[in-house]
Amino acid sequence: MITLEVSTPFQAYQVPRADQTALVSPPLAEAPGLLKENQRLAAGWSFEFAGIPIAQLRQQARVDLLAAANQYTSAYRDYSGPQDPTSILLAGHQPQLFHPGVWFKNFALSKLGHSLSATPINLVVDNDLRGSGSVRVPAEGPDGRIQAASIAYDDPGASVPFEQHRIANRQLFNSFDERLAAAVAPWVDSPCVFEMWKHARKAAERCENTGCALASARHAVEGELGLQTLELPLSVACRSRSFAAFLIGLVGDLPRLHACYNDSVLEYRAAHGIRSQAHPVPLLGESDGWLEAPLWLYGDDAPERRQVWVKQQGDLLYLSDLQGVTVSIDYDPESPEMADQLYRLQSANFKLRPRALVTTMYSRLILGDLFLHGIGGGKYDQLGDRIMGRFFEITPPSFMVMSATVWLPRIGEAADSExxxxxxxxxxxxxxxxxxxxxxxxxxxxxxxxxxxxxxxxxxxxxxxxxxxxxxxxxxxxxxxxxxxxxxxxxxxxxxxxxxxxxxxxASREIPFCAYPLEMLDETFTKLLSQH
Structure with missing residues (x-):
């Protein structure tokens, strides 16, 4: 086995600041080599999850992923791209109305899927919190001055995962496109929120879920532009036996994972001069013999995310939120039966979901061969590399990092910063x-x-x-x-x-992509991808 050297420096990724510029690291031309090298590395792995060799787990997880993604995507759009479970490209993001720099990844995912004949799948990270239910865009105030205005697509509500959030105010949701377009009218004649929101209203009728409506509407627009990618909510991928087996590989050896995780976090903080106890992630805790796992627990009756705590006692492994919910399974981390027991425990009121670093760990080790990150994900998943390297004693697979900056049209001359x-x-x-x-x-x-x-x-x-x-x-x-x-x-x-x-x-980079003209973004992303 090859152990990741802890002295490996962390790479800094610079946000592109100028209009219509992008960061693609490494360049797209290196993607074929990265894909093959990652596949070569994976072929040499020999560790197991719940007694299942990783090669076997990867094979089954990918077949399940591809079937689920096809079924999910077919509910609202067509897909005619590659269907190879042995070569999968992945990207992922929360189902938000994010800025153009994030959307740029989806265009790159489609382009690379076509050029590499690899199946491109975007994971909708719906175990993250919904947030405010609004976006910030420029608008003219009563005095004619430009200010940031908050445009809501739903009522504020409890801080729960997208997976658990139902649209509360359908009238507000249905009128979002008109109100957003009115705000940005001085700069944009026809923002793509109009194209997107006709799909969002249909999705809201179909699924009533906020994340589902936002993500599938965006993905439907991508289909109309000719992009060929599949999508799947992370929550669906987490309902599989493969994911249960992966979790057993972690919680079945939690004391060692605990040490690898916390040591890596402390190393990352020291390297970046971070004093905050919350960044980039909190250390995993310990309480009266319970060890905190890097997982979330929630359910329909109690939708707020809670920490997951694990304790082995005799022949049983206990999982608990330490707030009244505790389950147990037979402790035999080398047996597939342990994974089957965990799989059968999951229900509408017992949903185990990964935290961010475990999400990309599962995605990169099991589900895909090459992951496309944004700048934030690429920065923090270098911490994930340290954890994976220590825990599994491997050289982690490489990933790519990309983002773009696009300004609204007709915003005039840039301010003289000096x-x-x-x-x-x-x-x-x-x-x-x-x-x-x-x-x-x-x-x-x-x-x-x-x-x-x-x-x-x-x-x-x-x-x-x-x-x-x-x-x-x-x-x-x-x-x-x-x-x-x-x-x-x-x-x-x-x-x-x-x-x-x-x-x-x-010129804020945080203006949502749906405030821009669709043709402008499509042309800009196509140009940027041809340059990188």
Whole structure:
């Protein structure tokens, strides 16, 4: 076995800042080599999950994944891309109305699936929290100034996973496209929210689930653009026997996973100078003999995510939220029966779901051959690499990182980032270098001559104090004559600050993709992919 060296440096990924620019790391041309190398690495793995060799688990999990993704996708759109369970590309994100940089991954997933003849599947990470039920977009305020406005697609509600959230306010949901379009009308004539929301309303009738409606509507629009990818909610992938076996491979050896996980987190924090106990993830805890597992537990009757705690006692393995829900299974981590017992325990009120690092661990080790991350995912999954490397004693498979920046059309010239600083410096100079501001005929020649003389004859020793007092006195007198200049500069500074503020609202990377013209995004992403 090859052990991952803990000295391996973490890679930094730079957000593309300019309009219509992208980060693709490594370049797309290296994807075929990465795919083959990852498959070569996987062929050499020999560890087991619940007594099931990883090769066998990977084979079954992929067959199940492909069947489930085909069934799920066919409910709302067609798919005619590759169908090979032995070569799978994966991406994933929460079913949010995310920014164009995230959507860029889906276009890359389709392109790579076609060029590599690999099955492209996007995982809808619906075990993450829904959030506010609204998006932030630019809008003109009553005074004509540009400000960030919150446009809701549903009522605020409890912080529960997308999987558990039902649309609460159908009227608000159905009118979202019109309200969003009205807000961005000064810059966008026809945002793609109109194309998307006709699908979202149909999906809401079909599934009533927020994540389902948002993700399937976006995916339907991708189909209309010609993108060929499959999709599947992570919650569906987690209902399989394969996922149960994977979990047994983790919780069946939880003390060692605990050490690998926490040591890797501490190493990551030290490398990045992070002092927060919550970033990038909290350490796994221990309480009265219970060890915390990197999992969530929730269900229909109690939809809030709770921590999962595990304890082995005799011939039994207990899993609990330490809040009243506790189950047990026979402890034999080398037996497939243990995985079968865990699989049979899952129900509408007992849903075991992975946390972020375990989600990508399962995706990269079991489900796919090459994973496409965004910048955040790529940054934090380097921590996942450390955990996988230590726990499984392998070199983890490589992944790709990509994102893009696209500005709204018609937002005007970019703000001069240096103008505010320059004006602030000029205002300061009216007090400490006032001689620079008297170019005209009304120059106070005597004071300026005295100022020049003082600067030309700087004394030393005891005379320095009197010289400094005289210089400050001249500066004060000259500065007092510059009130109108300071007022003019201050007005220019306020104007520059306001322009910069409004520009930052318009050029924000967090504006949702559905606020943009569809043709513009399609053309931009196609161009960027051809360049990388």
């Amino acid at each position: 103008s505010v600083t320059r004006l602030q410096r000029m205002i300061r100079d009216t007090r400490f270098n006032p001689q620079r501001f008297f170019p005209g005929a009304d120059r106070p020649e005597e004071l300026l001559a005295e100022h020049r003389a003082l600067l030309a004859n700087v004394p030393t020793g005891a005379e320095k104090s009197e010289w400094h007092r005289r210089l400050m006195d001249v500066n004060t007198k000259l500065s007092a004559m510059l009130d109108s200049v300071r007022s003019r500069l201050a007005a220019q500074q306020r104007e520059a600050q306001e322009h910069s503020r409004q520009w930052n609202v318009l």
